[in-house]
Amino acid sequence: MTTIDENTDTDTDTEAEQLRSNLELIGRENIDDLEAVLSFVGQYDVEGFHRVPDNCPAEFTWDYEKGSKPQLDRLYEKAKKAQWNGQTDLDWSIEVDQERVVIANAEANPAQMQWDESAIAGTVLEKWDDQRFIQFGIENQNWLLSQFMHGEQGALLCTAKIVETVPWIDAKYYAATQVMDEARHVEVFSKYLDEKLSGHYPMNAHLGLLLDDIVGDSRWDMTYLGMQIMVEGLALAAFGFIHAMTTEPLLKKLLRYVMADEARHVAFGVLSLQEYYKELSAAELRERQEFAFEAAIRMKDRLVMQEVWERMEVPTADVMKVMQAAPERDEFQILLFSKIVPNLKKLGLLDAADGWLRTKFTEMGAIAFENLTDSTEDEDAFADGSPAERQVA
Numbered sequence: 001m002t003t004i005d006e007n008t009d010t011d012t013d014t015e016a017e018q019l020r021s022n023l024e025l026i027g028r029e030n031i032d033d034l035e036a037v038l039s040f041v042g043q044y045d046v047e048g049f050h051r052v053p054d055n056c057p058a059e060f061t062w063d064y065e066k067g068s069k070p071q072l073d074r075l076y077e078k079a080k081k082a083q084w085n086g087q088t089d090l091d092w093s094i095e096v097d098q099e100r101v102v103i104a105n106a107e108a109n110p111a112q113m114q115w116d117e118s119a120i121a122g123t124v125l126e127k128w129d130d131q132r133f134i135q136f137g138i139e140n141q142n143w144l145l146s147q148f149m150h151g152e153q154g155a156l157l158c159t160a161k162i163v164e165t166v167p168w169i170d171a172k173y174y175a176a177t178q179v180m181d182e183a184r185h186v187e188v189f190s191k192y193l194d195e196k197l198s199g200h201y202p203m204n205a206h207l208g209l210l211l212d213d214i215v216g217d218s219r220w221d222m223t224y225l226g227m228q229i230m231v232e233g234l235a236l237a238a239f240g241f242i243h244a245m246t247t248e249p250l251l252k253k254l255l256r257y258v259m260a261d262e263a264r265h266v267a268f269g270v271l272s273l274q275e276y277y278k279e280l281s282a283a284e285l286r287e288r289q290e291f292a293f294e295a296a297i298r299m300k301d302r303l304v305m306q307e308v309w310e311r312m313e314v315p316t317a318d319v320m321k322v323m324q325a326a327p328e329r330d331e332f333q334i335l336l337f338s339k340i341v342p343n344l345k346k347l348g349l350l351d352a353a354d355g356w357l358r359t360k361f362t363e364m365g366a367i368a369f370e371n372l373t374d375s376t377e378d379e380d381a382f383a384d385g386s387p388a389e390r391q392v393a
């Protein structure tokens with residue numbers, strides 16, 4: 001994260017003149033350095049909690065005129081009608097047999113969930129029996145839902161912070177509905193983990209770094225950029241894939257409801273930032289570009305699932321071998337950036353500073369998504385997701 005003060009005289013444009021190198025931004029030169037990524041594994045804090053200093057000034061506004069930001073006002077009205085109840089709108093009586101789900105999911109999605117014999121040759125995975133592969137699949141489920149739960153708590157804290165810091169009343173109102181949404185998301189993922197799965201994982205180390213940066217930044221728009229645009233943009237795509245791939249009906253429905261909320265959240269980020277970013281100086285925009293790149297890499301790094309490999313006692317060299325032998329998995333992960341890239345384009349961040357961020361996403365292989373519709377146009381994409389929305393439609 002950069003620390004340039006908002007009051008910097010940007011006309012002279014000195015401190016942020018140069019965009020920083022990969023080494024300065026993400027601690028390594030090569031974004032695909034798997035060994036560096038795998039060396040950083042999430043652990044539970046021994047105290048049982050994690051505290052991050054929050055440096056944002058809380059801002060009162062005396063302009064109470066509702067609707068002065070019409071698009072945000074519309075989103076707020078929509079959010080009020082779209083509330084659902086995680087306890088009663090989902091059928092928690094559905095039994096989940098994790099082993100059977102692992103097998104059924106792998107049969108339904110061989111390209112994503114089955115390993116090629118050639119990819120595992122010469123590694124410990126070659127000696128695994130069926131039961132060990134099933135255990136790996138179960139750990140994957142536990143890990144994935146744990147990361148969803150931790151990420152949702154990050155969203156809960158960030159949105160509460162936006163209520164305090166954003167200057168406009170319409171945005172404060174909308175953010176308040178998102179606080180409720182995120183509380184419900186933490187609640188349902190936590191309930192699913194506890195009642196249907198078989199164990200928790202700590203927050204992934206790379207996701208944790210990103211959330212600490214977002215919470216710790218003193219500028220209100222960085223919370224939006226980090227959470228609504230980057231983390232929630234990726235989550236929306238990820239929920240969509242898991243929703244499409246899972247054969248388990250309770251999780252499928254749960255994700256559908258959550259996605260209906262997330263589509264609004266990402267739209268909220270784009271609507272709030274698009275005007276504001278037009279007023280920023282070149283130096284201020286460069287900082288936002290760097291932050292977006294750093295966030296993208298942290299999120300890509302977490303997809304390696306370091307904590308699962310460690311629990312399954314697979315040596316780093318073997319993890320690297322199987323991952324490098326299965327490049328189609330990497331391609332699949334890049335699809336998770338399909339919501340983020342068009343939104344960054346809409347905000348002007350792809351093209352600022354001679355297209356620096358465009359080059360970065362080109363290197364990552366994700367630039368083709370820039371021509372997809374941005375999230376202000378598909379906030380209704382999942383609008384029939386919740387019972388309340390169906391009734392008002």
Ligand SMILES: [Fe+2]
Pocket residue numbers: 152155181182185262
């Ligand atoms: Fe959420």
Ligand SMILES: [Fe+2]
Pocket residue numbers: 155182232261262265
């Ligand atoms: Fe969200």
